[in-house]
Amino acid sequence: MKFSDVVAQHEVKERLVQSAREGRLSHAQLFMGPEGSGSLPMALAFATYLVCEHPGDEDSCGHCPGCLKMSKLVHPDVTFSFPVAALDGIKKPKSADFLPVWRESVLENPYLGYGEWVDALNIQNKQGLIAVEESMDIISRLNLRAYEAPYKIVIMWHADCMNTAAANKLLKVLEEPPGPVVFLLVTEHYDQLLTTILSRLQLVKVNRLPDKDLKQALVERHGLSEEMAKKITHQADGNYNEALSLIGKDHSETDLNQWFLNWMRACYSLNIEAILGISEQLAAGGREMQKMYFLHALQACRECVLINYGDKSMIRTDGNDLEGLTRLAPFINLGNVEKITGEINAAHYHIERNANSKIVFTDLSLSINTLFHVRPVSV
Numbered sequence: 297m298k299f300s301d302v303v304a305q306h307e308v309k310e311r312l313v314q315s316a317r318e319g320r321l322s323h324a325q326l327f328m329g330p331e332g333s334g335s336l337p338m339a340l341a342f343a344t345y346l347v348c349e350h351p352g353d354e355d356s357c358g359h360c361p362g363c364l365k366m367s368k369l370v371h372p373d374v375t376f377s378f379p380v381a382a383l384d385g386i387k388k389p390k391s392a393d394f395l396p397v398w399r400e401s402v403l404e405n406p407y408l409g410y411g412e413w414v415d416a417l418n419i420q421n422k423q424g425l426i427a428v429e430e431s432m433d434i435i436s437r438l439n440l441r442a443y444e445a446p447y448k449i450v451i452m453w454h455a456d457c458m459n460t461a462a463a464n465k466l467l468k469v470l471e472e473p474p475g476p477v478v479f480l481l482v483t484e485h486y487d488q489l490l491t492t493i494l495s496r497l498q499l500v501k502v503n504r505l506p507d508k509d510l511k512q513a514l515v516e517r518h519g520l521s522e523e524m525a526k527k528i529t530h531q532a533d534g535n536y537n538e539a540l541s542l543i544g545k546d547h548s549e550t551d552l553n554q555w556f557l558n559w560m561r562a563c564y565s566l567n568i569e570a571i572l573g574i575s576e577q578l579a580a581g582g583r584e585m586q587k588m589y590f591l592h593a594l595q596a597c598r599e600c601v602l603i604n605y606g607d608k609s610m611i612r613t614d615g616n617d618l619e620g621l622t623r624l625a626p627f628i629n630l631g632n633v634e635k636i637t638g639e640i641n642a643a644h645y646h647i648e649r650n651a652n653s654k655i656v657f658t659d660l661s662l663s664i665n666t667l668f669h670v671r672p673v674s675v
């Protein structure tokens with residue numbers, strides 16, 4: 297993966313290249329960004345740059361042996377670490393046991409989300425975990441000399457899935473690596489890493505993709521029309537992985553808005569029958585659909601706040617959809633929007649981690665009912 301394969305994020309790329317060229321490379325870095333922002337692709341591109349034999353001013357060369365090995369994720373000095381789970385025959389799982397499926401999944405889509413990864417692992421409803429066996433495996437690999445590159449590199453994806461034992465075991469090598477090592481940890485959930493780990497890492501923040509960059513990528517990399525790219529960009533909300541999953545699927549904006557308005561109506565009036573009906577419908581659609589609906593709900597809440605207080609030119613909804621949201625907007629306001637979106641975000645997180653969608657959705661609907669009755673803030 298080259299930097300040019302990573303969508304936009306030019307400032308981050310420049311900073312990384314500069315740090316390598318000026319020899320002020322931090323040996324432990326945390327790439328932090330929401331799903332679909334490109335934090336894993338960025339770490340992969342950076343690792344490629346570091347092992348490249350002829351790195352240029354902006355990118356790796358793409359054709360030296362180091363680059364070619366990284367393009368297949370088979371470089372002997374680069375260790376990949378990611379959440380796994382026990383399966384039949386593998387009682388104490390570590391990443392090395394699952395490398396073929398990791399390579400296949402990441403090569404197919406380096407922007408993949410946690411949910412797609414646990415699907416690929418086929419671990420059903422188990423949680424993916426980075427356990428102490430993984431840290432021990434990493435340490436034993438670091439004790440070997442680098443074969444080809446100037447450094448040994450460890451890329452740990454979803455580092456927040458490390459349990460306490462794994463994190464504690466890793467602390468010492470993060471502090472004092474045995475020789476030239478670069479740790480590139482990747483996370484979507486900064487707050488779930490131990491502070492002792494965080495204090496040893498330099499933060500590389502990868503922001504949600506701006507609409508214009510996401511839209512441009514859809515047009516240039518996937519040949520979508522301007523109109524279709526705009527529609528998907530609006531739904532994907534800065535998440536390139538989400539945008540990829542929407543290509544070729546027709547989830548019209550109006551359907552999503554109608555669903556959201558029906559749901560909000562059911563929450564407001566605490567119509568349990570309607571809430572259960574919507575929950576059945578969501579459960580039948582599967583996890584990716586549930587995540588898409590929750591993302592849409594987050595956007596619709598933001599639109600409501602803009603309708604109430606903000607700059608009207610920033611509102612993206614139009615036509616009948618805007619009329620519906622305008623009627624709802626007085627009930628979603630500065631007094632409760634933060635809590636409502638916090639609850640929806642938490643539900644999105646639990647769905648991604650395989651929680652029972654009917655329970656998550658029903659609980660969420662009850663919380664939103666309570667929050668609807670918070671008095672609005674006057675401005």
Ligand SMILES: [Zn+2]
Nearest residue numbers: 348357360363
């Ligand atoms: Zn190269």
